[in-house]
Amino acid sequence: MTSPSVTRNGRRVVVIGGGISGLASAALLAKEGHEVTLLEKSSEVGGRASSWESDGFRFDLGPSWYLMPEVFDHFFRLMGTSSAEQLDLVSLDPGYRVFFEGTPEPIDIPHGLDENVALFESIEPGAGRRIREYLASSRDTYDVAKRRFLYTSFRSWAPLLRRDVVTRLPTLGRLLLQSLDSFVARTVSDPRLRQILGYPAVFLGSSPYETPSMYHLMSTLDLDDGVLYPQGGLTTVIQRIAALAREAGVSIVTEATATRIRTSGGVRPAASGVDWVDASGELHTAWADVVVSAADLHHTETALLPIALQTYGEQYWASKNPGPSALLMYLGVSGELPELEHHTLLFSRDWHDNFRRIFHEPKSIPSPPSLYVCKPSVVDPSTAPAGHTNLFVLVPLPAEPALGSGSLPGPPPLATAREAPGHSPAPPSRSITQVPRSSKPSATP
Template sequence: MTAGAGPAGRTQAVVIGAGIAGLASAALLARAGYAVTVLEKQRQVGGRAGSWELDGFRFDTGPSWYLMPEVFDHFFKLLGTSADEQLDLTVLDPGYRVFFEGRPEPVDIRRDRRLNQELFERLEPGAGARLGSYLDSARSTYELAKEYFLYTSFASFRPLLAPRVLRGLPLLARLLLQPLDAFTARFVRDRRLRQILGYPAVFLGSAPKLTPSMYHLMSHLDLDDGVLYPRGGFARVIEAVRALAEAEGARIVTGAEVEGILTEPAAGRHRVTGVSYRDLDGTGQILAAGTVVSAADLHHTETALLPRPLQTYPERYWRRRVPGPGALLIMLGVDGTLPQLQHHNLLFTRDWDANFGAIFGKAPTVPQPASVYVCRPSATDPAAAPAGCENLFVLVPLPADPGLGRGGVAGGGDGGLEALADTVIAQIAQWAGIPDLAGRIRVRRTVGPADFAADFNAWRGGVLGPAHVLRQSAFLRGSNKSRKVEGLYYAGGSTIPGIGLPMCLISAEIMLKRLLGDTSTTALPEPLPAAGARAGGVPGAGAAR
């Protein structure tokens, strides 16, 4: 068997990492006719979208917002199924609750646009109608992005010369050059409303002052389109994607830590020949492949798995990049009910700029107090906690710095992180009116930036990846193909199109389009034909461009 050949003559492909991008890549590659092996460092799949259980409490350890449902549905339909067939989705209404420092009453964001406009109008006369205009703009920008920017590899800019794009160039330029916070200020003055409209920047690993206003499109997703929840949590989403990958023929190996991407000279450059890895027993292994897709952190892939001459993005590139935030994660199993909280909850500090400045400034520090996200999945999914108990997942954005330490179970993490967790628990108790919260905690686990660095090889211990600032968005973000090594591709949140589970699914599809030489900007037709039904037969290594 040659380096590029697999069973029955199929091209052998290796996918590094079994997060959602790696599993999705494996499913699409296998359907396209590749013999696929996925190598995952951890003993469970999911990557950042993992799960953890203790004493009957079940926690998602990463993503928890199900947005852009059509992206999930499209991915499933590529594989001949649908989100409705794979998942049990529940509409959240309210979508989320927002607590404001110094304000006794929280506000709820609803599924109905009219109700959200009424809320904005109550908080600021005239803001209801302006929210309607804002959301109309967000929707049209989202549709434009979905048609021309989200599903393209930017391997060719010719498809972007469409009349609709050219007509919109002046507006697109303004949306790219004006920061999100300045854009929202054109529509609302009330600090609380500006925070609601500006917070989606955090989903993008950035801050409202750093994020291009193009991303106001995110408000279409939560204020207009609505928020869903998959019963069983996001671990259920991972299970569904894994099962589809395996059904297509992909082989998934856990406890396999990749140590290097192997290459050989070919026609004046290099091409991949496989990977080296250590298995569960610590034994070194070689796996031959004609195609390698790394869904691991792009910084780790480039600087640790390739020799310096073959790095498209060497260390000096990363010194000029802006990392997304790190995070302290706090998982709490709580006795009794917590009706003061919705499924999703946001706690916003009064000094918004200082909060983000602490995380993204030139001398990053831990914000005090911090704006905090609290998820209570047991509000929707009784299986997330024992009867009569609640499950809380808390995310505290921090600077991306592994030096802030590691977490642990039952207070066993590094002292600074555990002290911060105590402070945040007290903050939630005070702001949400749960004075006895700390005394009701039965299960506690913390996770810190050093855990992300150790477990996921995350650049600077970040929780998301490179921030979506202007010079790290769209075609300015990391490419999904190596410029130095033929047959090496990338997928996941640190490459195009960006951060979040929907973006990771799209990144897998863009990777396949790039491999097959498809430079279109739109999503692939549904379903993706199986290799035997594809004109031209099974793809080979020569199909890569």
């Protein structure tokens, strides 16, 4: 249904991909008056932020951290609403818990700047003052990035020529030339605190030894702003954005696999439509004045565009490190696991070895690996049956095809908590595993 406040301007837009970026783009374009069709290859929208339900458990299959809330606020305002109206957000305190190999006691990251300053000071005398300075730099860098870079299409150099950017160029240059790990080492010496400050590099698909220290800005998100959780999970965010898109007039077509972006024109070709195949295999064409691809850049360039129009062809991608892969486990647990928080990180002692195995040849599975566990049922009972616990486990691994690709949903395999993750040639990607209640998380991942 089209919103009565929207006036159509006659331009036809086709959006490829119904993940969060495709849905948000489609919603905003429709709100501006365009006639928008969104093509999603799966039966449900969401992309990597989709969900799966089985035996009373509901799992977010992809992202599980709700960070940068002001970006969501910005989108909802543009759509004429607010995060408060669309979502039920809960502040997590602690934001997350961290276990360290060889250390019996975990560290809980509290909510709030002053609380984290006190935490760092209690662990390393003098670190409180230095982490306050670190987070002040993080905040400043984050605010500039958000103000000048986040909401620009980079069609011109104008965002780079603003006074607040130009005056910071020497600082920004140093942050780009120094690794995050080196920058962190100037702030704290305790290896546990260094891992806490270096971990955000993993969110970027990189390592603290290779990520520019510019990205220390991400520590603002958890140590200063705090961590939130939308009740119902990240899939609720997708549902609300999809609902707003439909209200604005977007036609969402699922089980529609884009096969080609049509182009027309000679010297300056332009997109003219998208060929797509439905679930029965029938070919269709959605004609358009504008095509927006929210699919993976590699897929868009190499599979949907003709070679002559590819900015990044196969040769470009062949020279790039693909970044990390991951083993994902979705576990339904009978009973409670009080040792785990909503977000729990387990860090191995030798990070150099962990990241070397993941990013550099010869690649191999870290032993032991660091890993991440999400337990949403601690604050969201809708994710698990009464008396049970919902666990999402992510183990970073090298992007190595020989490790296997996971199985399709099927009868739940029998398993115990003592199985070594990541060593099966075809690990199950989705299963309900009954974990013995006596199994407890170890300080050694």
